[in-house]
Amino acid sequence: MQLHRDDVVDGALAILDQYGLADLTMRRLAGTLSVQPGALYWHFPNKQALLGAVADRILAPMDRPVVATDWSGALTELAHRLRDCLLTYRDGAELVSSTYASRLTTNKGRERFSSAVIRAGMPRDQAELAAYTLLYYVLGHTVDEQSRMQMDSAGALADPAGEPADATDPTARFDFGLQLFTAGIRHRLGADAH
Amino acid sequence: MQLHRDDVVDGALAILDQYGLADLTMRRLAGTLSVQPGALYWHFPNKQALLGAVADRILAPMDRPVVATDWSGALTELAHRLRDCLLTYRDGAELVSSTYASRLTTNKGRERFSSAVIRAGMPRDQAELAAYTLLYYVLGHTVDEQSRMQMDSAGALADPAGEPADATDPTARFDFGLQLFTAGIRHRLGADAH
DNA sequence: ACCTGAACACCGTTCAAGT
DNA sequence: ACCTGAACACCGTTCAAGT
Numbered sequence: 001m002q003l004h005r006d007d008v009v010d011g012a013l014a015i016l017d018q019y020g021l022a023d024l025t026m027r028r029l030a031g032t033l034s035v036q037p038g039a040l041y042w043h044f045p046n047k048q049a050l051l052g053a054v055a056d057r058i059l060a061p062m063d064r065p066v067v068a069t070d071w072s073g074a075l076t077e078l079a080h081r082l083r084d085c086l087l088t089y090r091d092g093a094e095l096v097s098s099t100y101a102s103r104l105t106t107n108k109g110r111e112r113f114s115s116a117v118i119r120a121g122m123p124r125d126q127a128e129l130a131a132y133t134l135l136y137y138v139l140g141h142t143v144d145e146q147s148r149m150q151m152d153s154a155g156a157l158a159d160p161a162g163e164p165a166d167a168t169d170p171t172a173r174f175d176f177g178l179q180l181f182t183a184g185i186r187h188r189l190g191a192d193a194h
Numbered sequence: 195m196q197l198h199r200d201d202v203v204d205g206a207l208a209i210l211d212q213y214g215l216a217d218l219t220m221r222r223l224a225g226t227l228s229v230q231p232g233a234l235y236w237h238f239p240n241k242q243a244l245l246g247a248v249a250d251r252i253l254a255p256m257d258r259p260v261v262a263t264d265w266s267g268a269l270t271e272l273a274h275r276l277r278d279c280l281l282t283y284r285d286g287a288e289l290v291s292s293t294y295a296s297r298l299t300t301n302k303g304r305e306r307f308s309s310a311v312i313r314a315g316m317p318r319d320q321a322e323l324a325a326y327t328l329l330y331y332v333l334g335h336t337v338d339e340q341s342r343m344q345m346d347s348a349g350a351l352a353d354p355a356g357e358p359a360d361a362t363d364p365t366a367r368f369d370f371g372l373q374l375f376t377a378g379i380r381h382r383l384g385a386d387a388h
Numbered sequence: 389a390c391c392t393g394a395a396c397a398c399c400g401t402t403c404a405a406g407t
Numbered sequence: 408a409c410c411t412g413a414a415c416a417c418c419g420t421t422c423a424a425g426t
Contacts (some may be wrong), residue, residue, distance in 0.1 A: 002390080026419060039391050040420075047419065093296070101288070102342055125362070126370065132338070133331060133371035140330025147295055168319070176320065177327035183381040184374035196409080220400060232402075233410050241400065 003035060005043050005053070013089065020150075021091040026050075029162065048102055055099040058092050059085055061109040071120035074180050078116060079138050079178055082109045086142045090150075104121055110135045121189055130185060132183050145170050159180040197229060199237050199247070205246050207283065214344075215285040220244075224241075242296055249293040252286050253279055256302040265314035266376050272310060273332050273372055276303045280336045287336040294333065304329045315383055324379060331371055339364050 011033050015024045026047055030037040044050040061081060068074045086093040100107055114131035118124055205227050209218045212307040220241055224231040238244040248283055257273060262268045294301055308325035 009245075025417085027417085035394050036394095037419080038393085041420070042390060059200045101337055103341075129367055129370045130334070130374060133374055136331050136334025136338075136371075137327060141326070142333050143295055144326070144330070147297075151297075164235075172322055180324060180327055180375065180378035180382065182378075184376075184378035187381060188378040190372065219398085221398085230411050230413095231400080232412085235401070236409060 003033060003039065003043070007033065007163075008040060008043050008050065009053050009057055012050060012118060013057060016054065016091060017089045019090075021095055024051075048099075051095060052099050052102075053094045053134075056108075056186070058089060058096060059108050061085055062112060068133070071116050072186070073115045074119075075113065075134070075182060075185075078109065078112050079134060080174075082135075082138050083142050083174060086139075087146060091146070093139065093146045095129065095145050097139045100135075107135075117185060120185065130188075133182055137181060141174055141177060145174070197227060197237070201227065201235060202237050202244065203247050203251055203257045206244060207251060210248065210284045210285060210289065213284075215289055221225070228259070228277065242293075245289060246293050250302075251354065252283060252290060253302050255279055256306060265310050266380070268310045268313075268380075269307065269328070270372060271377060272306050272345070273328060274368075276332050277336050277368060283341060285340070287333065287340045289317075291333045291337050293304075294316065294329075299388075302327075307382070314379065324382075328375055331375060335368055335371060 011029055012024060015029060017033065024130045026040055027037045029039055040050070044053070052168050059082075062085060063077075064081075065076045065155065068077050086096055088168075089095075110131050113134050114124075114127045117127035119194070120127075202223070205223055206218060209223060209226065217272055219232045220234055227233075234244070238247070253276075255271075256279060258275075260268050262269050262271050283289075288324050304325050308318075308321045311321035311324045316319075316324065372382055
């Protein structure tokens with residue numbers, strides 16, 4: 001039976017989640033789809049384009065509407081949702097991060113960030129810069145968080161009183177930086193809320 | 195004559211700057227050093243370790259003292275210096291960014307960030323979180339900035355009224371996010387400076 | 389239109405053996 | 408101690424040829 005674009009993305013996502021980004025090769029993917037490596041190049045021009053499609057799939061939940069009504073609530077919600085998307089699949093953060101860099105994913109998160117900041121009353125060009133800033137933070141933080149998770153689950157034997165080991169809850173750590181960011185926006189808006 | 199660790203790093207840095215990270219392979223590096231690929235594995239256990247040493251070399255200027263006396267001036271200066279280090283070599287930001295993730299570089303920037311924030315009066319654990327936040331921003335921004343530079347210098351022919359093309363000066367864009375961050379810190383410190 | 393077969397031009401890493 | 412020679416086990420991509 002026929003191999004469709006979506007089947008290829010499905011297969012790629014399965015390999016990613018089970019074996020990680022390093023093992024997501026065109027040859028291996030072809031193997032699990034019971035097809036020759038060259039067949040994949042009829043559906044995608046190259047590996048980067050395939051990874052872009054995988055990233056889009058991972059980020060699909062970013063399109064759903066947001067419940068918060070105030071701008072800072074909406075921004076916090078969107079940032080958390082982006083992090084959740086990235087944490088859903090193994091190496092999801094790393095994959096999306098590198099795909100953002102090569103600019104062949106429709107960067108859904110960033111657009112929604114910026115419109116939330118525009119709704120807060122910031123001029124469009126500044127709002128876009130702010131959205132980038134938040135995006136860099138979420139990606140950087142989550143890549144780091146996820147790579148630590150994998151290091152821990154691998155070498156749970158190690159760490160004989162190495163460092164304080166950051167006992168704090170990862171979500172609380174994430175919120176700290178997020179609050180730093182929203183406070184910065186609020187200051188920029190001149191909202192002396194008192 | 196003998197091949198030393200530093201010669202290997204020198205050669206790697208030269209390839210990086212001229213041909214980019216994708217062309218920085220062990221075999222090619224061995225070639226420019228007039229040595230067999232296997233020889234490199236006497237000096238470094240693997241490629242990641244070599245890249246870590248290259249990253250450390252790129253970040254060497256981060257050890258120099260800072261001129262600003264106030265914490266926000268010091269932080270701004272350090273952030274700019276980190277960006278400058280990353281922009282000095284082709285693909286420098288990408289290399290350092292991926293090396294930070296695999297945690298085998300002495301992350302000089304982050305430590306200096308956090309001690310600046312501690313000097314501002316923030317408790318150590320919070321200051322470290324703040325330092326990470328700033329680090330993610332600088333890395334994310336600079337990777338993006340540098341990859342755009344390369345896209346522009348490659349396809350200067352393209353861009354027929356594609357987007358507004360972000361006419362703003364890259365340094366000004368960088369400063370915007372940086373100010374968002376320092377404002378966030380200032381707010382956290384409760385410094386109602388008036 | 390969609391895929392196979394087979395090749396091209398590479399990779400990182402290991403390791404006996406040489407000097 | 409430091410390196411060579413040669414192999415092992417892979418990569419992404421292309422493309423004539425098949426159906």
